Amino acid sequence: MIYTDTRDKSVKTDFKNAVMNGMNEATGGLYLPVAFPALPPEFINKTPEPNFRDIAFAMAKPYVADEIPDADLAAIIQDAYPFAAKVLPIDPTAYVLELFHGPTCAFKDFGARFMARVMSYFNRTEDTRLHILVATSGDTGSAVGSAFHHVPGLDVTILYPDGKISPLQEKQLSTFDDNVRALKVDGTFDDCQKLVKTAFTDAQLRGKLRLSSANSINIARLLPQSFYYMYAALAVRNQSWRVNKIENPAIIAVVPSGNFGNLTSGLIAREMGAPIAGFVAATNTNRTVPDWIATGTYAPRPSVTTYANAMDVGAPSNYERIAALYDIETVRGLFASYWLDNDGIISAIKDCFTRTGYTIDPHGAVAWKAWDDIRNGALQSLKDGKKGDFTKPGLTPNLPAWADSVLDKQAVGIILETAHPAKFGATVTQAIGREPAIPDRLEKVMHLQDRAIPMKNDYPQFKDWLLATL
Numbered sequence: 001m002i003y004t005d006t007r008d009k010s011v012k013t014d015f016k017n018a019v020m021n022g023m024n025e026a027t028g029g030l031y032l033p034v035a036f037p038a039l040p041p042e043f044i045n046k047t048p049e050p051n052f053r054d055i056a057f058a059m060a061k062p063y064v065a066d067e068i069p070d071a072d073l074a075a076i077i078q079d080a081y082p083f084a085a086k087v088l089p090i091d092p093t094a095y096v097l098e099l100f101h102g103p104t105c106a107f108k109d110f111g112a113r114f115m116a117r118v119m120s121y122f123n124r125t126e127d128t129r130l131h132i133l134v135a136t137s138g139d140t141g142s143a144v145g146s147a148f149h150h151v152p153g154l155d156v157t158i159l160y161p162d163g164k165i166s167p168l169q170e171k172q173l174s175t176f177d178d179n180v181r182a183l184k185v186d187g188t189f190d191d192c193q194k195l196v197k198t199a200f201t202d203a204q205l206r207g208k209l210r211l212s213s214a215n216s217i218n219i220a221r222l223l224p225q226s227f228y229y230m231y232a233a234l235a236v237r238n239q240s241w242r243v244n245k246i247e248n249p250a251i252i253a254v255v256p257s258g259n260f261g262n263l264t265s266g267l268i269a270r271e272m273g274a275p276i277a278g279f280v281a282a283t284n285t286n287r288t289v290p291d292w293i294a295t296g297t298y299a300p301r302p303s304v305t306t307y308a309n310a311m312d313v314g315a316p317s318n319y320e321r322i323a324a325l326y327d328i329e330t331v332r333g334l335f336a337s338y339w340l341d342n343d344g345i346i347s348a349i350k351d352c353f354t355r356t357g358y359t360i361d362p363h364g365a366v367a368w369k370a371w372d373d374i375r376n377g378a379l380q381s382l383k384d385g386k387k388g389d390f391t392k393p394g395l396t397p398n399l400p401a402w403a404d405s406v407l408d409k410q411a412v413g414i415i416l417e418t419a420h421p422a423k424f425g426a427t428v429t430q431a432i433g434r435e436p437a438i439p440d441r442l443e444k445v446m447h448l449q450d451r452a453i454p455m456k457n458d459y460p461q462f463k464d465w466l467l468a469t470l
């Protein structure tokens with residue numbers, strides 16, 4: 001597969017280079033494959049649907065085929081995914097896609113574990129260490145730390161905004177030893193991301209250290225997230241027919257979004273033939289993307305802190321990929337968008353629990369509420385010509401191309417549950433009056449020693465630290 005770049009289409013590179021460099025330092029652009037080959041219809045139409053790992057292998061293969069032999073790719077997938085994604089219906093037209101069955105209880109395990117194994121594969125013939133820099137607004141740090149911990153030849157430095165992530169999230173990313181370190185930065189997530197981006201464009205630093213990224217800008221994190229969209233769409237299509245006699249429903253993926261990496265992966269799955277009719281971009285008060293869809297103007301801004309803090313992103317990094325792939329009218333046809341403020345998030349968690357019995361986390365709750373509003377009149381109201389107000393919480397005034405399928409009751413929603421509710425125990429308890437059960441793998445980290453290193457939001461200090469430590 002040839003990879004190109006969001007800023008300069010004449011760029012041509014291979015998978016290894018795209019993965020190891022993270023972004024194109026020459027242009028500042030992000031890598032994208034030049035094509036998204038569709039899987040054969042025989043594969044997509046199998047009943048029952050293929051299992052998660054077979055789907056993962058079939059989907060990864062075209063992107064790596066000339067660089068990673070089949071047997072090695074199969075081993076990477078086997079090792080990355082001892083767990084799977086789970087799909088469960090909460091009513092006939094709403095399914096939850098649980099993406100938290102990995103070691104750190106968030107969907108980022110899917111991308112990070114694949115990326116770690118691919119990097120380790122490509123690094124096996126090198127004799128210098130590769131340094132991964134990663135900025136996190138919460139869950140990326142733990143997923144990346146866990147995925148790379150003790151992997152030979154690789155170091156990880158995690159930057160997170162001090163005081164802006166939950167105590168549990170902090171434990172999950174600051175307690176690694178050996179090759180994984182955490183810096184608590186006196187600033188916001190966007191500041192952390194900026195420090196990392198500045199390091200990548202610092203020629204002097206790059207002359208001394210081999211650097212790579214692990215944010216959702218890395219193509220090796222994005223591609224594997226498409227696996228579970230395909231898996232879920234096929235499973236839901238089959239189950240809708242088998243259980244509810246809804247034939248070929250219009251499947252809408254409802255995605256809690258921050259940097260919009262997860263949603264971009266959904267677009268990739270759709271390009272590859274996943275039966276997904278459209279998407280809902282669901283977010284919190286950081287409504288840069290809803291505003292873009294409503295007004296046509298993309299205006300990044302500083303992020304604000306919310307209960308759904310893994311989506312506290314004001315300048316979503318994957319906007320650049322979405323905008324490179326589709327024009328705004330295509331985006332408006334594919335996406336509905338929706339946002340909630342903190343009060344809305346609390347009532348969404350409560351509402352979901354009361355009506356379905358499902359304990360959902362603050363990110364998934366926005367998606368659940370979005371889907372519930374969409375199928376219960378919010379789209380109808382737009383169709384009837386009501387104006388809507390994009391500055392108020394709720395559905396952005398935009399009629400996607402799939403709106404009629406929802407109004408005709410031929411649509412089912414897949415709500416991506418991106419984290420285990422216990423990761424946001426305080427917020428969930430505030431909403432439903434009881435604590436969500438804590439999985440063992442989360443309980444364990446609570447007792448580990450915190451090793452985070454304080455860092456000013458100051459590039460020269462950060463650079464000195466990197467040069468002195470790595």
Ligand SMILES: *Cc1c(COP(=O)(O)O)cnc(C)c1O
Nearest residue numbers: 139258259260261262310418419
């Ligand atoms: C990272 C994260 C998101 C946002 O995903 P993006 O790919 O950045 O859009 C949503 N929910 C949770 C729980 C996350 O950890």
